[in-house]
Amino acid sequence: MAAVIKDLATVNADLQEQKERVDTADFKMVTFSLAGKDYGVDIMNVKEIARADKFTYVPNAVSFVRGVYNLRGDIIPIVDLRVFFHMAVEKKRDGTENMLILHIKDRVYGTIVDKIDKVVAINSEAIQPPHPLFGDVNIKYIHGVVEKQGELYVILDVLRIFSHNEEEKQKPRAAIQESSGDTFYVPPPPTPEEAREKLAAMADSAIGFIKESLLALKQFAVSPLNETWVRKRFAEWGATRSESELQLQNVGEAEEYLSTFYSPGTGKFWSTDYAQQVRSTLPDLSSNNIQVWNIGCGKGYETFSFACILKMRYPNGHIKIWANDSDIMAISNASNMIYELEEVPEYCRPFMVKGRSGYSFNQAIKDAIVFEYHDVLNTNALPELDMILVRDVLSFFPVASQEAMANDFFEKLKKRGAVIVGSNEVLFGDKWQAIGNEPVSVFIRNE
Numbered sequence: 001m002a003a004v005i006k007d008l009a010t011v012n013a014d015l016q017e018q019k020e021r022v023d024t025a026d027f028k029m030v031t032f033s034l035a036g037k038d039y040g041v042d043i044m045n046v047k048e049i050a051r052a053d054k055f056t057y058v059p060n061a062v063s064f065v066r067g068v069y070n071l072r073g074d075i076i077p078i079v080d081l082r083v084f085f086h087m088a089v090e091k092k093r094d095g096t097e098n099m100l101i102l103h104i105k106d107r108v109y110g111t112i113v114d115k116i117d118k119v120v121a122i123n124s125e126a127i128q129p130p131h132p133l134f135g136d137v138n139i140k141y142i143h144g145v146v147e148k149q150g151e152l153y154v155i156l157d158v159l160r161i162f163s164h165n166e167e168e169k170q171k172p173r174a175a176i177q178e179s180s181g182d183t184f185y186v187p188p189p190p191t192p193e194e195a196r197e198k199l200a201a202m203a204d205s206a207i208g209f210i211k212e213s214l215l216a217l218k219q220f221a222v223s224p225l226n227e228t229w230v231r232k233r234f235a236e237w238g239a240t241r242s243e244s245e246l247q248l249q250n251v252g253e254a255e256e257y258l259s260t261f262y263s264p265g266t267g268k269f270w271s272t273d274y275a276q277q278v279r280s281t282l283p284d285l286s287s288n289n290i291q292v293w294n295i296g297c298g299k300g301y302e303t304f305s306f307a308c309i310l311k312m313r314y315p316n317g318h319i320k321i322w323a324n325d326s327d328i329m330a331i332s333n334a335s336n337m338i339y340e341l342e343e344v345p346e347y348c349r350p351f352m353v354k355g356r357s358g359y360s361f362n363q364a365i366k367d368a369i370v371f372e373y374h375d376v377l378n379t380n381a382l383p384e385l386d387m388i389l390v391r392d393v394l395s396f397f398p399v400a401s402q403e404a405m406a407n408d409f410f411e412k413l414k415k416r417g418a419v420i421v422g423s424n425e426v427l428f429g430d431k432w433q434a435i436g437n438e439p440v441s442v443f444i445r446n447e
Contacts, residue, residue: 025121028206030100031153032113035087037136039113040120040153042143047103048208049116053095069110071101078110084161085137090114104162118247119209120153122146127155206246207234210257213248220258223399229261229424236260263391263423264439267298270305272345274439279309281436282387283418283444290317291385293412295376296393297323300334300369306389307365308348322382324374334371336360377401385412392422406431413445 029040030049055067055078064083068075078099082089097112130142143157207230214220214230222230237257238246248254264274290310297303303323310319325331338358341349352359360366374380377397388409394402409419410431419427423439432443 024123027124027127028119028121029153029155031117031120032098032100033115033117034082034085034113035136036114038117038151038153040146040155041100041102041158042155043119043206045102045104045158047101047108049212050099050101050110051096052099052110053097066097066112069099071108071110074108076101076108076110078112079162080112082112082114085141087136102158102162104158107162109162118249119206120148122148130154206238207231209247210234214254214257217248217251217254218258219396220254221395221397221399221402223395223402224428225402225421225425226261226395228426233257233260261392261395261422261424263441265302265305266392267301269301269343269345269348270309272347275305275309275345275347277437277440278306278420279313281440281442282309282313283416283435285314285317285386287386288314288317290314290319290387291383292319292321292387292389293380293382293385294321294323295325295388295390297325297331297334297371298327299330300337300371302389302391303334303369303371304348304361304365305345307361307368308351311351311365311368312347319368321369323369323371324376324380325371326373326375328373331371331373335366335369376405380408380412382412384414386414386417388413388417388419390419390421392425394421395425410445415445415447417445419443419445 028043030043030046031038031040033039050071052069055069057067058065058077061067064080066078066080069078080089081087098114098116099110099112100116102109102111127144127146129144130139131145137154137156141157141161143155145152145154147153211222211230214222248257265271270278292306292310294303294306300323303321307319307321310317310321323331323334338355338360339352341352341359344352344359348361351362351365353362390405390409394405397405406427406429409427413419418435419432419442421427421441421443423441425441426434427443431446433446434441434443436442
C-alpha cells in the first residue's frame with residue numbers, strides 16, 4: 001500500500017511539473033490569418049505592423065512579389081504570403097493591405113496577410129512538429145503548430161521562407177529531435193544573455209504595438225515628446241494584466257491607457273495648488289506688454305485660469321492671450337460663460353462680477369483674451385510671443401507636425417520665452433531648457 005501511495009505522489013508531482021511548464025510563457029508570436037486559417041510568427045522577427053494600398057511594381061519579379069514599398073525612407077520588398085502559398089486572394093474594396101514588417105537577419109521585408117490579430121504568449125514546449133496534413137503550406141516552411149485557448153496556430157519559419165541561398169535553406173536552425181519516426185527542428189535553449197535580450201526585444205515589440213494602437217484608435221502619436229511617459233505607463237499597464245491583455249483592442253482600452261497622461265485640471269478650472277505651482281514657475285519678463293498664445297483652449301476654463309494667474313504674477317502687465325481651438329461650438333461660447341461662484345477657484349474670484357444669471361469674469365479679463373476658431377497647423381499671424389500654453393495638445397498631432405510646431409514656437413517666441421506643455425510631455429532638442437518641477441512642465445527658448 002505504501003508503494004502505491006508513493007507512486008501516486010510521484011505521478012501528481014510529475015503532473016504538477018508539467019502544468020508549471022505549460023503555464024510558463026517563454027515564446028510570443030504575432031498571429032494573423034491567411035485564407036481563413038490562423039498563423040503566427042515569432043515576435044522577435046516582427047518589426048512593426050502597417051497598412052498600405054500602393055506598391056511600386058518591379059519588372060520580371062516572381063508572382064508573389066507585389067513590388068517594393070517606401071517605409072519611412074527605406075525601400076523594402078513586399079511579399080504576398082497568400083500568393084506565395086498558392087492561396088485564394090480576396091481583394092479589398094479600398095485596396096488597402098495588412099502588412100507585417102519582418103526583420104530577417106540584416107534585412108527588412110513586408111508581408112501581406114488577410115488580417116493581423118494579436119500577440120499570443122505560449123510555452124515553447126507546447127509547440128508540436130508540423131505534419132504533412134497541413135497541406136496549405138509546404139511543411140518545410142512550418143516551424144511548428146500549437147493550440148492556445150482552443151485555437152490552432154501554424155507557426156511559420158520565416159527564416160527559411162526568406163533564405164537567400166541554398167546553403168541557408170539547408171542549414172538547421174536548431175537541434176534535431178526524433179518523434180514517431182519524424183525528424184523536426186526545435187529551438188535550442190537560449191543562454192542567459194540571449195534570454196535577457198529576447199525579453200527586452202519582446203517588451204520593445206509589445207510597446208510598438210501599443211504605439212500603433214494609440215495612433216489608430218486615439219490619434220495619439222508617440223515621439224520623443226511623450227515616449228518616456230508611454231514606456232512608464234506600459235510598465236504600470238503590464239503589472240496589472242496578463243500577457244493576453246496587454247494589447248489595446250478598442251477605443252475604450254486606449255482611453256484607459258491614456259487616462260494618466262493628462263495634466264491636472266484638464267477641461268476645467270485649475271486647482272489653487274496647481275495654479276500656485278504654475279505662478280511660481282513663470283519667469284521674470286523684461287516688458288510689461290505680455291503676449292500669450294493658448295493652443296487648444298476648448299471652453300476657456302484653462303485660458304481664464306491662466307489669465308488670472310498672469311494678472312497676479314504681473315500686476316502691471318498689459319496682457320493679451322490669443323486663445324485658439326478647432327472646436328467651433330466650444331470656442332463660440334467661451335467668452336460668454338456664466339458660472340456659479342462655488343464652481344470658480346478662490347484665486348479667480350477677485351476677477352469675477354455678479355450678473356443676473358450668475359458670475360462672469362470682469363471686463364479686464366475678457367479684454368485680455370481673444371477667443372478664435374483656428375486650426376493651428378495652418379499659418380498663424382501672431383505678434384512676438386512671451387509665452388505659449390499648449391498642454392497635452394501636441395501629442396495628438398502627427399510626429400512631423402509636432403516637430404514643425406516646436407520649430408514654429410521657437411521662431412515666434414521672444415528671447416527666453418516660455419512654452420508650457422503637458423505634465424507628461426517634454427520639448428526635445430537643444431533649443432529648449434527645462435525649468436520648473438512636476439507637474440508643471442515649462443521650457444525656455446535657448447539662445
